[in-house]
Amino acid sequence: AQSVTQLGSHVSVSEGALVLLRCNYSSSVPPYLFWYVQYPNQGLQLLLKYTSAATLVKGINGFEAEFKKSETSFHLTKPSAHMSDAAEYFCAVSDRSGGYNKLIFGAGTRLAVHP
Amino acid sequence: DTEVTQTPKHLVMGMTNKKSLKCEQHMGHRAMYWYKQKAKKPPELMFVYSYEKLSINESVPSRFSPECPNSSLLNLHLHALQPEDSALYLCASSQDWTSGGETQYFGPGTRLLVL
Numbered sequence: 026a027q028s029v030t031q032l033g034s035h036v037s038v039s040e041g042a043l044v045l046l047r048c049n050y051s052s053s054v055p056p057y058l059f060w061y062v063q064y065p066n067q068g069l070q071l072l073l074k075y076t077s078a079a080t081l082v083k084g085i086n087g088f089e090a091e092f093k094k095s096e097t098s099f100h101l102t103k104p105s106a107h108m109s110d111a112a113e114y115f116c117a118v119s120d121r122s123g124g125y126n127k128l129i130f131g132a133g134t135r136l137a138v139h140p
Numbered sequence: 141d142t143e144v145t146q147t148p149k150h151l152v153m154g155m156t157n158k159k160s161l162k163c164e165q166h167m168g169h170r171a172m173y174w175y176k177q178k179a180k181k182p183p184e185l186m187f188v189y190s191y192e193k194l195s196i197n198e199s200v201p202s203r204f205s206p207e208c209p210n211s212s213l214l215n216l217h218l219h220a221l222q223p224e225d226s227a228l229y230l231c232a233s234s235q236d237w238t239s240g241g242e243t244q245y246f247g248p249g250t251r252l253l254v255l
Contacts, residue, residue, distance in 0.1 A: 057241035068144075068230055068246040069183070076241045115182055121240045127196075128244060130182035 027052045027120040031131035038138055044088075044103040046134050048116030051097065057119035058099045059128070060090055064112045072114075075099060086110070111138045143167075144247035146231050152253045155221060161250045163214040163231030171195075171237035172214040173244065174206060175230040183230055189214060190237040221254045228252075 032047040050056055057076055061069040073084025080092045090101045099116060116131040144165045153159050163172065171190045175183035188196035189208040203225075205217040214231055228249045234242040 068248040119240050
């Protein structure tokens with residue numbers, strides 16, 4: 026079965042600093058990987074997804090993620106944090122082992138941005 | 141348009157009440173999902189409908205009853221809930237259910253409180 030591990034349940038950065046949110050996956054087949062963001066009291070919004078077309082994936086709001094097969098990682102980065110980036114971030118892998126497309130989520134990382 | 145709408149936004153109900161949650165999408169998606177999300181946790185899959193038929197029930201108690209009247213609409217009927225069922229209920233949709241890498245688009249959720 027596929028799984029996702031997000032290292033660090035809380036990450037705190039200063040406004041303008043680099044954002045790095047870590048995600049490692051376990052998959053026996055080439056994975057489809059996703060990053061979603063959830064702002065307080067809202068649903069999940071897709072930031073970006075990896076579908077094997079390119080290892081560096083650019084998403085919305087200045088975020089990007091790099092797929093590294095050798096490290097089984099899909100870390101999310103943003104060069105300069107804004108206050109509005111404060112939210113919960115979920116990494117997810119598409120699990121096709123059951124013959125259907127089920128999203129397996131990591132535990133989430135709460136990003137805090139301080140002035 | 142990648143919008144999934146959910147009503148109501150908030151719902152308070154007693155343990156003997158019957159209520160329904162509604163979800164709608166007009167993206168022509170053929171797969172629709174219900175998730176349950178407890179505070180500070182990732183979403184947990186409850187049900188999947190594919191082409192208006194129930195494809196997956198993740199061992200959800202019978203006090204939750206899903207319904208898919210047509211390809212755009214998904215309901216979740218609630219009856220005799222317990223306080224531990226209080227959570228954010230998220231609806232999502234995707235183009236397909238069986239293909240890998242399909243993006244799931246989430247609604248804003250219904251925050252349910254069971255007294």
